[in-house]
Amino acid sequence: DGAAGERLVDRVLTAALDAIEAAEDELGRLDAVAADGDHGLGMTRGMRAAVAAARSPEAGDTLSGGLLVAGTAFADAAGGASGALYGVLLAETGAGLRGEVTGETLANAVDNAVRAFVELGKAEPGDKTMLDAILPFAETLRARADDGPVAAWVAAAQRATEAARATADLVPAKGRAARLAERSKGHADPGATSFALLVTAVGEALSAKT
Ligand code: ADP
Ligand code: MG
Ligand code: MG
Numbered sequence: 001d002g003a004a005g006e007r008l009v010d011r012v013l014t015a016a017l018d019a020i021e022a023a024e025d026e027l028g029r030l031d032a033v034a035a036d037g038d039h040g041l042g043m044t045r046g047m048r049a050a051v052a053a054a055r056s057p058e059a060g061d062t063l064s065g066g067l068l069v070a071g072t073a074f075a076d077a078a079g080g081a082s083g084a085l086y087g088v089l090l091a092e093t094g095a096g097l098r099g100e101v102t103g104e105t106l107a108n109a110v111d112n113a114v115r116a117f118v119e120l121g122k123a124e125p126g127d128k129t130m131l132d133a134i135l136p137f138a139e140t141l142r143a144r145a146d147d148g149p150v151a152a153w154v155a156a157a158q159r160a161t162e163a164a165r166a167t168a169d170l171v172p173a174k175g176r177a178a179r180l181a182e183r184s185k186g187h188a189d190p191g192a193t194s195f196a197l198l199v200t201a202v203g204e205a206l207s208a209k210t
Helices: 003-020 023-035 041-057 062-079 081-094 103-121 131-143 149-169 176-184 190-207
Strands: none
Touching: 003 023, 003 041, 003 062, 003 190, 023 041, 023 176, 023 190, 041 062, 041 081, 041 103, 041 190, 062 081, 081 103, 081 190, 103 131, 131 149, 131 190, 149 190
């Protein structure tokens, strides 16, 4: 149902924006450890543009259409490596969610988005990037698909949160931080951290009674 899709996309993106605004300074500090410190700013700019785009007429009234325009707007507004990468994740997830949302269709859509993400960024597991939170997220979403989309998402977000924390032990091999890799020791990857915050906020919004 169109109107329900429109409300859903607004609810999840607004929850994601709130979480990112609250974490803007922390994400900036994490990115400043071994890179240029702009990740918090880029994420808030990107998410504000994504929410505005999802509310615009071009979004139409479906979840799929809302995520598609949100992804493009995110990439344009956020800039940087993570802007383009998050833009692809959002847009490709939207492209994969044209029909009914089930645990299975959601896992398929996210897998498809992860493939496009890897094609663009060329990161490998263990390179200390967002991918190190995204892969365990996608795996859990698939493993828990039979529990339904909301329960699977919440479990996957928990897994992503643990995985993002665990990136503190990794050495960056992609992105700006790779140049000052030693400095990053003991600190979580900024992109993995923002990803965990985003999917956690979305899980809470999906679980909340309306
Ligand atoms: P920039 O490095 O352009 O300033 P951001 O600071 O917004 O961009 O984002 C940095 C984050 O982007 C990193 O913490 C990492 O998670 C992610 N990232 C950077 N390059 C890649 C890549 N090639 N593949 C996957 N993720 C990447
Ligand atoms: Mg940066
Ligand atoms: Mg930058």
